[in-house]
Amino acid sequence: MKPNHTINAAITCMGGFVPEYRLTNQELEGYVQTSDEWIRTRTGIGERRILKDETKATSDLAIAAINEILRKKNLDPKEIDCVICSTMTPDMQLTVTGAYIAWKIGADNAWGYDFTAACCGFIYGLTTAATYIESGRFKKIIVVGVDNMSRFVDYTDRNTCILFGDGGAAALVEPCDDTSLGVLDSVFHSNGFGRQLMNQKAGGSLKPASHATVDAREHYAFMDGKAVFKYAVEGMASSSLEVMKKNNLTVNDIAWIVPHQANLRIIEVVAKEVGVPMEKVMLNIEKFGNTIAATIPLCLWEYEPRLKKGDYIILVSFGGGFTWGATLLKWGYDGSDFIGK
Ligand code: UT7
Numbered sequence: 001m002k003p004n005h006t007i008n009a010a011i012t013c014m015g016g017f018v019p020e021y022r023l024t025n026q027e028l029e030g031y032v033q034t035s036d037e038w039i040r041t042r043t044g045i046g047e048r049r050i051l052k053d054e055t056k057a058t059s060d061l062a063i064a065a066i067n068e069i070l071r072k073k074n075l076d077p078k079e080i081d082c083v084i085c086s087t088m089t090p091d092m093q094l095t096v097t098g099a100y101i102a103w104k105i106g107a108d109n110a111w112g113y114d115f116t117a118a119c120c121g122f123i124y125g126l127t128t129a130a131t132y133i134e135s136g137r138f139k140k141i142i143v144v145g146v147d148n149m150s151r152f153v154d155y156t157d158r159n160t161c162i163l164f165g166d167g168g169a170a171a172l173v174e175p176c177d178d179t180s181l182g183v184l185d186s187v188f189h190s191n192g193f194g195r196q197l198m199n200q201k202a203g204g205s206l207k208p209a210s211h212a213t214v215d216a217r218e219h220y221a222f223m224d225g226k227a228v229f230k231y232a233v234e235g236m237a238s239s240s241l242e243v244m245k246k247n248n249l250t251v252n253d254i255a256w257i258v259p260h261q262a263n264l265r266i267i268e269v270v271a272k273e274v275g276v277p278m279e280k281v282m283l284n285i286e287k288f289g290n291t292i293a294a295t296i297p298l299c300l301w302e303y304e305p306r307l308k309k310g311d312y313i314i315l316v317s318f319g320g321g322f323t324w325g326a327t328l329l330k331w332g333y334d335g336s337d338f339i340g341k
Helices: 025-029 036-043 058-073 097-104 118-134 192-196 211-215 225-246 264-274 292-306
Strands: 008-017 021-024 047-050 082-086 111-115 141-148 166-176 182-190 198-200 221-223 254-259 312-319 323-330
Touching (some): 008 292, 036 264, 047 166, 058 082, 058 141, 058 166, 058 292, 082 097, 097 111, 111 118, 118 141, 118 166, 118 292, 118 312, 118 323, 166 292, 225 254, 225 312, 225 323, 254 264, 254 292
Parallel strands (some): 008 182, 082 111, 082 141, 254 312
Antiparallel strands (some): 008 166, 021 047, 141 166, 182 323, 312 323
């Protein structure tokens, strides 16, 4: 349901980047007791991309993704007003990766900051950007969903190491003259109860780093996957249905659902509960795994050539915190415009 304003915000271009190295299920069989068959049937993941270069980090993934937008749109970075970096894995603590990215890409007139909402980072960040644009105060905002999760994964823990990969993808968000198009609505929720089920135990203000925390391997990702699974299905299905109902749409109106890519089984159950056939569900989990804030924009980036002006698209996610929700878009351009650019 759109608030009463005259300017709409729309995504006008996507850019994306994944590092070259492919970590296969077969390679993981050498690290932990697992199998290609178990990983494929329980998660749908075949391989993930890993940033091997230790001199590089989250900002490098983001910059590569944003540079694609600058190229495709022939955009002078000085025109960018704001860079929102949605990530759980900033380059460093106590500094702002979004500010660093803005500086590195030459967005000298932009303010950059980080947005922390785990797997919902991109959709929360996109809605924030859309609201800034709708206010009339800003014209060009980059939202980049990016995570370098491999740096926080314990490759001796089979519960988590099979799941995550690295990547980043960015959207340019601009005002749109046609107020029927763009970012139309969002329904978002959170519940801090979820913190106990997904976290990194040490390295925050609650438990700063010490020899003991390092010895206990508390600087790696922890997840009670079985418990999270149930909440993820319920949260993603209910928020997809909620955003459709609120906007008087049925599944027949929806061209695409873009679910967070944590587990193919979660995605299949959500699609079934929402009533959307799998042909309308964007997927990249088989080749990229769970890239946290990057899963949804990486899907949009890869499917961009197939998107048509006027397509209704639901972006839906569930992640740490817990955070969950759905955003409704009416796509603003024919994605084929960018083919070959
Ligand atoms: O992005 C944020 C949101 N994240 C999610 O939504 C993730 C949600 N959770 C999941 O995707 C799944 O719960 C997992 C993929 C993490 C785990 O799958 P599962 O079907 O829930 O497995 P499970 O944890 O119930 O474990 C089943 C069995 C256990 O063995 P026993 O106890 O039955 O003997 C595990 O020890 O599978 C075992 N297992 C494995 N076996 C081979 C757990 N991990 C592995 C593994 N390889 N990598």
